[in-house]
Amino acid sequence: MRKIYVAGHRGMVGGAILRRLQARRDTGEALELVTRTHAQLDLTDQVAVRDFMQSERPDVVILAAAKVGGIHANNTYPADFIYENLMIECNVIHQAFAAGVKDLLQLGSSCIYPRAVPQPMREDALLTGVLEPTNEPYAVAKIAGIKLCESYNRQHGVDYRSVMPTNLYGPGDNFHPENSHVLPALIRRFHEAQRDGLDEVVIWGTGKPRREFLHVDDMAQASLFVLDLPRDVYEANTDPMLSHINVGCGEDISIAELATLVAKTTGFKGKITQDTSKPDGTMRKLMDVSRLADMGWRASISLEDGIRETYAWFLEQSDASLRAK
Numbered sequence: 438m439r440k441i442y443v444a445g446h447r448g449m450v451g452g453a454i455l456r457r458l459q460a461r462r463d464t465g466e467a468l469e470l471v472t473r474t475h476a477q478l479d480l481t482d483q484v485a486v487r488d489f490m491q492s493e494r495p496d497v498v499i500l501a502a503a504k505v506g507g508i509h510a511n512n513t514y515p516a517d518f519i520y521e522n523l524m525i526e527c528n529v530i531h532q533a534f535a536a537g538v539k540d541l542l543q544l545g546s547s548c549i550y551p552r553a554v555p556q557p558m559r560e561d562a563l564l565t566g567v568l569e570p571t572n573e574p575y576a577v578a579k580i581a582g583i584k585l586c587e588s589y590n591r592q593h594g595v596d597y598r599s600v601m602p603t604n605l606y607g608p609g610d611n612f613h614p615e616n617s618h619v620l621p622a623l624i625r626r627f628h629e630a631q632r633d634g635l636d637e638v639v640i641w642g643t644g645k646p647r648r649e650f651l652h653v654d655d656m657a658q659a660s661l662f663v664l665d666l667p668r669d670v671y672e673a674n675t676d677p678m679l680s681h682i683n684v685g686c687g688e689d690i691s692i693a694e695l696a697t698l699v700a701k702t703t704g705f706k707g708k709i710t711q712d713t714s715k716p717d718g719t720m721r722k723l724m725d726v727s728r729l730a731d732m733g734w735r736a737s738i739s740l741e742d743g744i745r746e747t748y749a750w751f752l753e754q755s756d757a758s759l760r761a762k
């Protein structure tokens with residue numbers, strides 16, 4: 438029986454990973470799954486995390502908990518983003534080690550890479566240049582998480598791994614009008630415009646930046662694929678000083694093209710205009726996923742199919758909220 442603690446199971450990624458693990462357990466795999474809500478366990482509280490780890494003593498920890506948000510949220514709450522993410526990583530990783538956990542998987546972000554870096558972004562681009570200013574505090578925290586895992590591996594011989602996903606989306610996403618990422622923000626904006634009969638939707642920036650998007654179910658599958666790799670296979674494809682692995686689909690799309698695709702999915706037929714007074718952020722963020730592909734994993738959900746599924750989930754949640762009122 439393997440005891441696995443999923444930190445952040447109520448988040449989009451953590452929830453997808455938990456669903457996949459539950460499916461494994463239901464088909465006979467010997468798994469005990471441990472979760473805690475934020476109300477039950479504050480991961481920024483060192484003493485609480487220590488007591489939890491010492492009491493539960495999981496065999497495996499999956500660290501999917503994080504404070505996340507889009508450009509607006511990162512610009513507005515930089516102190517919150519760097520503090521909370523650093524505290525979560527330090528507490529969970531160190532207290533997992535102190536409780537004897539040998540296997541840990543930490544989820545990061547593609548924002549760890551410098552703003553001006555050759556595309557697609559390779560793992561060895563880390564710390565080779567200046568970060569994107571709009572999300573630097575969050576990126577610094579995520580880089581620290583990678584280095585924590587690498588350092589505990591080197592000093593203590595544990596097997597702590599890090600996966601760096603590209604932009605994620607899917608069921609369970611955050612559709613808040615101010616604090617969401619670009620794809621869920623567009624889905625909500627175009628849905629409301631179509632619902633209200635508007636003839637125009639304004640999107641941030643020039644529409645020229647290009648982004649890569651990965652469905653959260655693909656991310657969950659990739660995360661467990663990396664976690665389950667035999668140690669000799671994982672170490673043969675990484676470096677002790679550069680042990681994180683990129684996860685993405687290997688293809689990108691411009692924000693303008695993405696807006697057109699979302700408009701089509703939601704049924705909006707009006708005009709799409711750009712507010713060029715708003716920041717674009719990094720002009721291109723495409724992951725080099727050749728390392729993971731060489732290990733045997735590739736994404737399987739197309740962007741069009743994924744947006745259609747995500748929009749259907751959004752509508753279901755909206756209907757449920759209306760029924761609850």
